[in-house]
Amino acid sequence: MNTHTARKRFGQNFLHDHSIIYNIFSSIQASAGEHWVEIGPGLGALTEPLLKQKLNLDVVELDRDLVALLEKKFAAYDNLRIHSADALRFDFAALAAPGEKLRVIGNLPYNISTPLMFHLLDNAYCIEDMHFMLQKEVVDRICAEPGSKKYGRLSVMMQYYCDTEWLFDVPPESFDPAPQVTSAIVRLVPHKQPPVQIKDVKVLNRVVTEAFMQRRKTLRNALKKLISDEAINELGIDASLRAENITLEEFAKLSSLVEKKLD
Template sequence: MNICFKKKIKLKKSLGQNFLVDIKIIEKILKYVSPKMHDNFFEIGAGSGCLTKILHIYVKNMLVVEIDDNLYKLLKNYFFKKNVNIFNENILKFNFKKKLKNYFPVRVIGNLPYNISIEIIFYCVKFLKKIKDIYFMIQYEVAKKISANVGSKFYGKLSIFLQYYFKIKILFKIGPRSFYPVPKVNSCFVKFVPTNKFFDNNLNIKHFKYIVSTAFSKRRKILKNSLSEIFNKNIFLKLNINSSLRAQNITIIEYCKLTKYFSKNIFKNLYIN
């Protein structure tokens, strides 16, 4: 079942390698992803090749990036003359537009290293127009934060920054024993769909992050206090936003309203690094 362990490849702790080895979970993933023969899939971190080995059968093209030199060689040899194109690179430095330009739109999938999962998700944000959907296996605690709804104790900056770009849904949990080596945390399979619901080309993302970060830096304070150096209470009234609420009780749309007002009426008199 697992092409990596038959060859006894040495695991590298520095890469945060926890390979998916549970065939039942892979079958469950296929059910949710529902691959079609015309699809082009881009897998981030093929690792041992368990998912790649099955998924490539169902799709037109399988594109894979794997940073581990030894695993890359093994994968390259195993998938020789198949519809699998493998790149031996760091995903965070991968030239997505250049190397995948003949395959857009792509569907992205991957079992992400826990320590850089958020970085990889933000990497994908740069190429939203080229991506149809994304399916990642990530740490369950992280998934709860990025998918949290307004008012939840998990709702925070990450929830807002990522939900501005994606509709995020936890599909199912995955226990530690589905991986090798066995991690100390639970994982889950998460779906990300690029959305235009909040996406606005006129929104200054730098200003948006500044306002959200400022509000959450004083999470226990109500907005008229946490954002008092930026907005006075009359602005909240004008924008129909309750200034007596805390940062975690404000929707993404409301943060967008504050951002647009800030960019148009306040920023010209305020310098931000």
């Protein structure tokens, strides 16, 4: 019986819907011998079926009471390592053996989901794929195409690092306590080679951030501190467009031009 009360400060909402758990496992195709990492295992709704797949599992949990609960609940499994740690500061790459790729899964707390994904992507070279339960609104933004109202910095930067795919929505009643919003499952597969060539991802991030800072501004106005509108037009990009109409490839061209100016 679960006697753990979900804690607001940790953003805890525990998954209990068996049909959703079944759908997740149908989507992830976990196999014996793989190395998986689960972030925020909660009460172990996904942990237990993962362990039964005879794979190697590391879980990272911040709440010490839950760590104690998980240690007791899964004491019989020798393929589990529990890390009592803050995922935002955790060294995920240290879990991977040389040449090994990790598969990552998690029901991420809404308040830290974006910084946590970028923290993981700093170690993208040792990650095979990631499956996350996030707010549906965040998943929509990650997967948005240019021209959409949802398209923004998160779309451009995540798509620079990963192939992104919305899998399915998860209704609030699948959790205890039920959150105020619908969730969704997203699949992120780090690119073997980035889809665009740039020298410095920090410059790309700066250009994209400035461009989207005030969505209603045209590129000409949004990027005037970084690049002239003549230079933008010379790249074959219309400086009177807004950031939401600019593709990743076009942002990469703008970024390369800014890099040259900074050199």
